[in-house]
Amino acid sequence: MTESRLHLTRRRLLQGGATALLAAPMLNRAWAQEATQINMLAWYGHAEPDIVAEFEAANNVKFVPKYYAGGDNMLALISQSPPGTYDLILSDAEFVQQLNAAGYIEKMDPSLYPFDDFYPEFQKFPGHWTDDTLWSVMVRYGLLGVSYNTDALTREEAMSYNAYWNPKVAGKVGHFDWHLPTLGQISLLNGNKSPTPWDIDSAAWEAVKEKTLSLKPQVGGYFDYGGTFSSLKNGEMLAMVGIGDWITGVLAKDGAKVDSVIPEEGGIQWTESYSIGAGTSKHEIINKFISYMLSPEGQVKSIQMAAYPGLSPTKSGWKAIQAANPDEAKRSGLIEGADNDPIKLFREGRIFYRDTPKQQTLEDWNDFWSDYKSA
Amino acid sequence: MITSRKLDLYPILWRLPLLVWQGLFFVVPLAFMAAMSFWLVKNYRMEPAFVFDNWSRMLGRGAFWDAYWLTLGRAALAGVLATVIAFPASLFLSFRLSESARRFALLCLIVPFFTSFLVRAYAWQVILAESGPVNAVLGAAGLGPFTMLNSGFGAMVGYLTLVLPLVVIFQTWSLAAIDKNLIEAAGNLGAAPLRVLGSVIIPAAKTGLVLGAVFAFIMTFGDFVSPFYLGGSKPPTLTILIIDTTKSGQQWPRAAVVAIVMILTLFAVATAALKAAYGRRG
Numbered sequence: 001m002t003e004s005r006l007h008l009t010r011r012r013l014l015q016g017g018a019t020a021l022l023a024a025p026m027l028n029r030a031w032a033q034e035a036t037q038i039n040m041l042a043w044y045g046h047a048e049p050d051i052v053a054e055f056e057a058a059n060n061v062k063f064v065p066k067y068y069a070g071g072d073n074m075l076a077l078i079s080q081s082p083p084g085t086y087d088l089i090l091s092d093a094e095f096v097q098q099l100n101a102a103g104y105i106e107k108m109d110p111s112l113y114p115f116d117d118f119y120p121e122f123q124k125f126p127g128h129w130t131d132d133t134l135w136s137v138m139v140r141y142g143l144l145g146v147s148y149n150t151d152a153l154t155r156e157e158a159m160s161y162n163a164y165w166n167p168k169v170a171g172k173v174g175h176f177d178w179h180l181p182t183l184g185q186i187s188l189l190n191g192n193k194s195p196t197p198w199d200i201d202s203a204a205w206e207a208v209k210e211k212t213l214s215l216k217p218q219v220g221g222y223f224d225y226g227g228t229f230s231s232l233k234n235g236e237m238l239a240m241v242g243i244g245d246w247i248t249g250v251l252a253k254d255g256a257k258v259d260s261v262i263p264e265e266g267g268i269q270w271t272e273s274y275s276i277g278a279g280t281s282k283h284e285i286i287n288k289f290i291s292y293m294l295s296p297e298g299q300v301k302s303i304q305m306a307a308y309p310g311l312s313p314t315k316s317g318w319k320a321i322q323a324a325n326p327d328e329a330k331r332s333g334l335i336e337g338a339d340n341d342p343i344k345l346f347r348e349g350r351i352f353y354r355d356t357p358k359q360q361t362l363e364d365w366n367d368f369w370s371d372y373k374s375a
Numbered sequence: 376m377i378t379s380r381k382l383d384l385y386p387i388l389w390r391l392p393l394l395v396w397q398g399l400f401f402v403v404p405l406a407f408m409a410a411m412s413f414w415l416v417k418n419y420r421m422e423p424a425f426v427f428d429n430w431s432r433m434l435g436r437g438a439f440w441d442a443y444w445l446t447l448g449r450a451a452l453a454g455v456l457a458t459v460i461a462f463p464a465s466l467f468l469s470f471r472l473s474e475s476a477r478r479f480a481l482l483c484l485i486v487p488f489f490t491s492f493l494v495r496a497y498a499w500q501v502i503l504a505e506s507g508p509v510n511a512v513l514g515a516a517g518l519g520p521f522t523m524l525n526s527g528f529g530a531m532v533g534y535l536t537l538v539l540p541l542v543v544i545f546q547t548w549s550l551a552a553i554d555k556n557l558i559e560a561a562g563n564l565g566a567a568p569l570r571v572l573g574s575v576i577i578p579a580a581k582t583g584l585v586l587g588a589v590f591a592f593i594m595t596f597g598d599f600v601s602p603f604y605l606g607g608s609k610p611p612t613l614t615i616l617i618i619d620t621t622k623s624g625q626q627w628p629r630a631a632v633v634a635i636v637m638i639l640t641l642f643a644v645a646t647a648a649l650k651a652a653y654g655r656r657g
Binding site for chain 1: 419437441442504505506507522603604609610611620622624625
């Protein structure tokens with residue numbers, strides 16, 4: 001028996017050879033250089049496979065995300081981590097200068113990014129630059145307005161923020177649980193457009209508070225990211241304050257009867273931008289990734305991001321999505337001259353960049369938000 | 376002397392891991408949190424200090440006290456409801472089932488804890504939704520639809536989901552341990568069933584009943600999932616206030632104030648309850 005076991009037959013030789021052949025790629029992979037880890041601080045979805053898988057495979061890197069919801073939440077997370085924890089930070093534009101002031105981000109080299117391809121509105125985006133020093137590069141943006149259930153409200157009814165007070169949605173108005181977009185919308189409704197809805201004096205701030213408190217009887221709940229999706233989808237909420245197509249666009253693809261419009265009083269722009277985390281040693285690969293995301297290929301991914309859609313700041317991004325997915329280009333208005341063309345809305349003066357409060361502190365706004373929730 | 380020292384060391388050795396564990400992971404963090412409640416936050420960064428700003432600011436806010444009384448009231452209600460709802464079931468398990476059947480029933484009560492509470496809360500969202508099965512059944516009977524989610528009712532459903540199995544287990548252990556001869560003797564002496572329940576069974580099972588209620592209170596008082604995912608944060612409880620305070624503005628010191636007030640409240644309630652549970656039996 002022992003002898004026969006040791007005896008090398010032709011079949012065994014072939015079996016052994018085949019096994020070795022099949023195992024070779026695994027061995028090869030094990031010997032290969034381990035993937036470089038890129039720690040990313042971002043809104044949910046930015047390091048998911050639909051966005052980064054191809055880049056990871058082509059460049060032997062691995063993104064490790066830490067996700068947050070809301071700029072305050074991001075600042076809280078980053079301030080709890082030692083310097084150098086995050087290589088790449090995706091921030092809301094209005095928080096970039098706070099990141100800069102706290103020393104969390106590094107200067108960037110403008111020559112590395114395709115600013116010529118950007119629409120002029122975004123080339124020197126407020127908050128991204130101090131004089132000629134660049135701190136952050138816009139990768140996508142979106143518009144916030146009135147998001148509503150199309151069975152409950154008509155488009156015409158939704159064309160004003162007064163829709164939140166409509167008796168048809170009594171007790172069914174939800175809040176995305178973040179003060180900046182909500183109070184910004186109420187400020188717009190109160191007519192605070194010049195200079196911005198966030199740059200208001202104390203009388204205007206008191207009026208915003210009063211108007212917001214008058215909405216309380218209509219309110220059905222306060223929701224985080226997941227709760228906002230589910231409450232709109234299952235019809236528990238019929239209108240949602242402080243959001244836009246980034247939520248309803250995803251739900252509508254799933255067949256939910258929801259939509260978002262930019263009302264007469266104006267809409268709010270959210271802006272997501274990449275910054276380089278202070279203390280990182282991976283500049284080359286991070287810059288390569290940012291360039292990739294700003295390329296037509298990256299922009300097509302960003303526009304259609306599975307977690308939530310976004311608009312493209314680059315002209316080539318618009319062309320690319322028109323070719324790759326004409327329906328999405330039409331739906332999101334990334335066609336020059338279309339009714340919902342965001343650049344047209346900008347030029348009509350109907351869009352305001354979401355910002356932090358200028359004449360009050362962020363704490364004042366936040367405290368009022370807590371008071372409002374428990375009122 | 377040598378022998379007695381050896382005898383002393385032995386139990387200490389066994390108790391040491393628990394003491395070290397509690398010291399490292401409860402006492403030290405608690406002391407740190409207490410110290411932190413006097414710190415300051417500047418530019419989203421905490422700075423060690425010794426100021427009373429956080430205390431005066433939090434305790435001086437109407438929103439804090441609204442949340443405090445709401446949380447206290449809800450936790451007390453959950454404790455009472457869980458005790459009342461669980462009691463008939465516990466009586467049945469204790470006096471009507473064989474020991475093996477009771478053991479199996481208690482095992483079944485532990486099964487819900489195999490699933491994350493968050494997942495169970497999400498399941499309730501589907502069940503309680505206006506388009507959900509409860510409203511469908513009520514609708515067939517010509518009732519509703521009722522708004523159950525994002526309300527105090529929704530939050531209470533979550534609280535009871537969290538605590539009911541545990542309260543039944545506490546009560547059953549306590550009831551099953553009652554000497555059945557006492558119940559028989561009361562009956563033989565002519566006591567009506569309700570009198571037996573009120574004068575014999577409940578006093579004898581007092582410890583388990585009180586401990587069940589106080590556990591329900593403690594777990595509900597500190598629960599975040601039910602008021603957030605089923606109550607729609609409307610209005611916010613202390614746990615939601617802690618989240619709001621930390622999420623925005625990095626105000627951990629102020630959140631520490633809320634947490635310390637919560638701990639003190641729980642400590643007072645638990646002490647009073649233990650006194651009631653183990654006090655002289657009347």
